[in-house]
Amino acid sequence: MPPEDGRRYIGFLIADVARMMRSAFDRRVRRIGLTRSQWLVLSLLHRRPGVSQSELAEMLEVERATAGRMIDRLERKHWLVRRPDREDRRINRLYLTEDAKGVQAEMGRIAAELLDDAMASLAEGEREALAEMMERMKAQLQSMGQRRAALAEAGSQPGVAP
Amino acid sequence: MPPEDGRRYIGFLIADVARMMRSAFDRRVRRIGLTRSQWLVLSLLHRRPGVSQSELAEMLEVERATAGRMIDRLERKHWLVRRPDREDRRINRLYLTEDAKGVQAEMGRIAAELLDDAMASLAEGEREALAEMMERMKAQLQSMGQRRAALAEAGSQPGVAP
């Protein structure tokens, strides 16, 4: 195998594993009436209650308009509420309802079970090593993204004209 | 960190890394006029020329209808051709055009470069260990999927009714 293909091979593997975990999870949570974007929102809001719509959009990597519509749907289902910020009237802050907290707990159980199954063939030490390597890759990818953003910023700076 | 959260944490890590790689790749290939579903098709067809539309749909995990429309668009761009199978007139077999092969080669270069960057902080031995662990996880996930499919099959068998 030529070295270039070796690197691409790892790329495919990571993508495949992530995709398979995601679709297995999708299938399992569908039984409790959740779609992918919905459980993403619920999971995020559980970790960060009170985020604004824009913050949520950014963290989920979707457009603000898209996030707004996702929130509409979840609010209609009474799984979250919009509450106006006290100091800035432009901002809606988002909170899970009690209903959603139950659903969220069930999701957590399903996720843990799925990961246990998926990592059944990894020893404890291997899991730690895997997590540690993935952390390094994530940090690296983050720094790449930031560098790119910084360059874009700088690139638009010198030109003074609109 | 409670053990259940530890497992979920790895899940998030894998998902994050895969997502970040995917979006970084999206951003880079967009310059050569490719969207995600398009480069997925091109990449697949490069490895497996002559697949049928249904096979492609299954490998990409989309519906046959969706695959058909993706193929329509790529055919209009002259990046692939449908050719009827000689023995089975239901089947269209798919082949990349010369145009597409150039694009595919450029894609490969971009992918290898991106992975090099993303794995910059991993030693050679670590990369191999990572690949090997991901292979085991993928195999495990595959067997889980198959078992599920087999059970569904068996479950629908006993019933004789329509």
Added chain:
DNA sequence: ATGCAATGGTAACCTAGGCAACGGTTCGCT
């Protein structure tokens, strides 16, 4: 204080994917 750019959220339009139904073709069974 007062323009004025930046920010938060929304509405309108377009594209893309899932789902269900359909016509055409092949295969298996009798």
Added chain:
DNA sequence: AGCGAACCGTTGCCTAGGTTACCATTGCAT
């Protein structure tokens, strides 16, 4: 031979996300 099941690809309908333009609100600079 022929009849029904299974399979391949397409079409129409619905939902969801991206893009753009817009309004309201805020913060800043003068």
